Amino acid sequence: MCGRFIITDTAPDLAAMFDVEHEGENLPEPSWNIRPTEQIPIVLESARTDPAVRRLESARWSLIPSFATESTSKFPTFNARAETAAEKPTFTASVRSRRALVPATGYFEWQTEGTTKKPYFIHSDDGMPLAFAGLYSWWKNPAIAENDPARWVLSATILTTDAQGPLAQIHDRTPVPLPEEWWDQWLDPATEGNQALVDAAVAASREVVASLNFYEVAPVTGNGPELIEPIEPTASDSL
Template identity: 40%
Template sequence: MCGRYVMARTTADLVAEAEAEADAHLELRQSWNVAPTSDVPVVLERYVGGPAAGRAAVREIHVARWGLVPGWAADDSVGVRAFNARSETVLEKPTFRDAVFSRRCAVPVQGYYEWKTGPGKTKQPFYVHRTDGALTFFAGLYEWWRDPAKAPGEPGSWLLSTSILTAAAPDPAEIRGARQPEVLGELGELHHRMPVPLTRQGMDAWLDPAARNAGELVHRVVGEARTAAAQWTLKAVDPAVGNVRNDGPELLAAPAAEPDSEPALF
């Protein structure tokens, strides 16, 4: 699954890595502890002015609330429970099924956090990120929702929201037996679910607004997830990341060593 992540890149950096356009006044908030309901950048493609023969889709960066709110929702509270979308049921669930057919996006992250249960039910957070420091783009969905309490055209009357697609993590035993990259087995030991990272070619296909073969696209990006995840590495980090009020690059520091239970004798 994905419940916290890091996105502290500047708008210019994201524009370059995503090969996208952004409004000149768009400013992204740096965060080392992004949590659901936060405003986050998303990358999507759309036909400016509507689709037309020979008109190419434009790739753009927008800011969306993390937690998808479908257009039919009575209020935006549904988004609190819809920050992840399971790939196995995304085509069927009412919350996601419209978006997966026509409103797909990519959610850029520098890395994400996952907690591993240890002895005595202790939990150690790990930071999962690319070894080369480049951004990972998760397969995502987006929706527009109009607030019925606001007048048409009133500022804030439309809400853009997003959700991250997840899939089953690799089986560690299978990875060891197949001699695949070790990090894939580590992901399976960390959690039984994982967000779906996009390959470059998979991202192009996923974002294409003309594509309506949603089932094939979901199958493709889930199938390619291991290829993208093979570039990841895991790092134990400060447990302070568990408190969403903590936010800063210091969260990526290795956890402090446990003090000796007895003083050393000399």
């Protein structure tokens, strides 16, 4: 799973990195401790224009399906299992045509040893941001007036898959980081998504996963660059 991650790049940096044509309003500032339901930057392509426009937008990290009657859910929606995303009602429509990239400098994962949980910071070997395969949805809040722009809520989730290699020693699930050559295909709303597309994305992500590094960090509390300082400066293991 991915329950905490960080993004230290600014909105203009992300816009340049992902060839974004439109930057949305109220984009979140860099954060070293992003939690579910907080606002995150996502990259998407709008199907309302021809050709589609690549946009950087602020989204709630926990997907609200368009058919929901309220923003809360009985089960967590900040992650979506890649193996079943296309068949789950919560995510089916998003897999079909509302796919996103979720930029991340890295993410935290906890290894359980008895009653102790050790946090690790997982990141790319070259320090470049990762692009997690994500899904998004627009939800109309029935409690807000029709003419209020806040009535429309953009939300997103991060796809996860089985962890492999050394990462599996920390946790059995991992996000799906897409290689750059997959970005256009994943975002293209004209490409009708299905389980085969998700499976292919997971397969492509393995090369990125193989290049990740990780190291143990102190308990993840607060918000600042000190959260990703290694407990042992030489404890980084290459996957």
